[in-house]
């Protein structure tokens with residue numbers, strides 16, 4: 001399954017936050033499904049509408065991510 005990329009720096013890893021500012025590392029599939037990088041983690045209580053890029057200062061919704069590059 002392919003992951004979506006940051007529109008600015010092309011990174012595939014993001015983090016999300018919950019109301020206590022705890023963060024969780026995630027990837028986002030082409031179906032806009034948010035998946036924890038570590039499968040034992042739970043998405044419960046996290047805000048899935050705002051992603052923060054690990055590679056740069058970009059943040060935004062899953063829908064604003066970019067698909068994979070065409071060669």
Ligand SMILES: [Zn+2]
Nearest residue numbers: 006009053056
């Ligand atoms: Zn980025």
